Amino acid sequence: MTVIEDVREILKTTLQIGERADDIEADTPLLGNIPELDSMAVAMLITAIEEHFDIFVDDDDISAETFETFGSLCEFVEEKLAE
Amino acid sequence: MMWKLYPASEFPNFQDQWQSLNKDRGNSPLLDVKFILPLMDKFSSGSEKIVLLGDPEKPEIMAVIAPTAKGVWASFQPSNAPLGLWLSRKKALDIPAVKSLIKQLPGMAIALGITQQDPLFMTRPDTEKSVASLDYITTAHIDFPEKFDDYWALRSKNLRHNMKRQRNFLTKNHIETRLEIYSRGEQMKQAMMDYGKIESSGWKGQIESAVTQGDRQSQFYEQMLSAFSNSGESLVLRYYYNENLVATDLCLLRDKILYILKTTYDETIKGTSPAHIMRFEYYQTALASKLLKRVEFYGPLKDWHKKWTNEARVIFHSNIYRNNFIALAHKITKLIG
Numbered sequence: 311m312t313v314i315e316d317v318r319e320i321l322k323t324t325l326q327i328g329e330r331a332d333d334i335e336a337d338t339p340l341l342g343n344i345p346e347l348d349s350m351a352v353a354m355l356i357t358a359i360e361e362h363f364d365i366f367v368d369d370d371d372i373s374a375e376t377f378e379t380f381g382s383l384c385e386f387v388e389e390k391l392a393e
Numbered sequence: 394m395m396w397k398l399y400p401a402s403e404f405p406n407f408q409d410q411w412q413s414l415n416k417d418r419g420n421s422p423l424l425d426v427k428f429i430l431p432l433m434d435k436f437s438s439g440s441e442k443i444v445l446l447g448d449p450e451k452p453e454i455m456a457v458i459a460p461t462a463k464g465v466w467a468s469f470q471p472s473n474a475p476l477g478l479w480l481s482r483k484k485a486l487d488i489p490a491v492k493s494l495i496k497q498l499p500g501m502a503i504a505l506g507i508t509q510q511d512p513l514f515m516t517r518p519d520t521e522k523s524v525a526s527l528d529y530i531t532t533a534h535i536d537f538p539e540k541f542d543d544y545w546a547l548r549s550k551n552l553r554h555n556m557k558r559q560r561n562f563l564t565k566n567h568i569e570t571r572l573e574i575y576s577r578g579e580q581m582k583q584a585m586m587d588y589g590k591i592e593s594s595g596w597k598g599q600i601e602s603a604v605t606q607g608d609r610q611s612q613f614y615e616q617m618l619s620a621f622s623n624s625g626e627s628l629v630l631r632y633y634y635n636e637n638l639v640a641t642d643l644c645l646l647r648d649k650i651l652y653i654l655k656t657t658y659d660e661t662i663k664g665t666s667p668a669h670i671m672r673f674e675y676y677q678t679a680l681a682s683k684l685l686k687r688v689e690f691y692g693p694l695k696d697w698h699k700k701w702t703n704e705a706r707v708i709f710h711s712n713i714y715r716n717n718f719i720a721l722a723h724k725i726t727k728l729i730g
Binding site: 324326341347348349350351352353354356357358360367369372373374377 | 463465501504717718722723725727
């Protein structure tokens with residue numbers, strides 16, 4: 311699986327959004343667009359990403375822009391993996 | 394740090410360990426196995442877990458927790474339990490240990506709430522990025538001096554006058570009063586029947602939150618009070634105006650501390666407060682017999698508490714998060730509005 315597919319799967323299970331996850335594209339907005347993505351879900355999402363990709367996410371690494379779109383989230387993961 | 398998790402149904406197998414921790418932490422009857430077993434029997438949904446840190450024979454921490462939302466767990470907290478079911482050998486909350494528990498819970502757990510903790514038994518943690526320390530309620534207690542008269546002399550003139558006025562009202566209207574105490578196991582069924590009758594006829598009955606005969610709440614109190622009666626620690630205060638039962642308190646009495654768990658009174662009574670007269674009389678008698686030194690209310694502080702005592706403390710919740718992301722996530726989602 312690619313990073314994009316892995317992140318899609320994490321979104322699907324963490325937010326429990328079922329098949330809606332399949333329609334998400336790179337420019338699909340996340341924050342403000344997916345009602346399930348409240349603060350608790352954001353925290354769960356970061357934790358799940360950290361554990362799945364075995365990366366360390368620091369507080370300073372993330373901001374609202376990270377969750378702006380599905381593409382920005384995937385980009386963030388790719389950058390962390392490249393570190 | 395390895396935690397062990399067991400289904401809640403296995404609690405009876407761990408009652409000695411629980412009891413030993415409770416004894417180390419203040420020996421409150423509200424966390425005694427005689428309280429917890431009926432509580433779990435009547436209110437457990439089956440999703441709760443017993444969690445245990447350290448040697449299973451002599452654990453450092455033991456708790457009963459349950460999932461409350463996706464990714465969130467909390468100490469088991471039915472409304473009839475004044476305190477959350479969390480006990481630890483040390484008074485300070487071990488935050489790293491709690492975080493390690495969160496990681497070992499089934500599913501992706503992100504937070505654990507340790508609810509309704511008494512500062513007498515647990516030191517309140519400071520709020521930081523991954524810990525939220527929250528006020529729950531302010532609860533009152535009375536620490537009595539040796540003599541009732543010394544206590545009463547310190548109460549306001551208004552309260553003293555008011556209680557005297559009520560006494561005079563009863564005398565003038567030829568109402569004879571009588572305090573009766575139930576403490577034997579076989580009396581608890583009747584105690585709960587009478588309690589339910591009074592409470593369901595009042596405002597709680599109208600909003601269907603009253604204890605009613607045979608319901609789960611009633612069964613819990615009957616079972617729990619019967620269990621404590623074996624050690625002489627159950628106490629049901631019952632107060633009569635002539636032949637009518639007009640007020641009753643369900644209590645536990647341990648180490649000369651009276652824990653008032655639930656109270657009800659006949660709301661049709663005008664001109665007097667039978668529950669207050671009942672307690673006045675009990676405090677007076679119990680202090681004279683050296684049976685009482687403190688009263689605990691474990692309920693939200695009301696104006697009437699302030700008339701009977703100047704002492705109160707804050708019961709708190711502690712929410713522990715798996716990592717610091719929750720504070721960050723709050724900030725991020727707030728930006729979106």
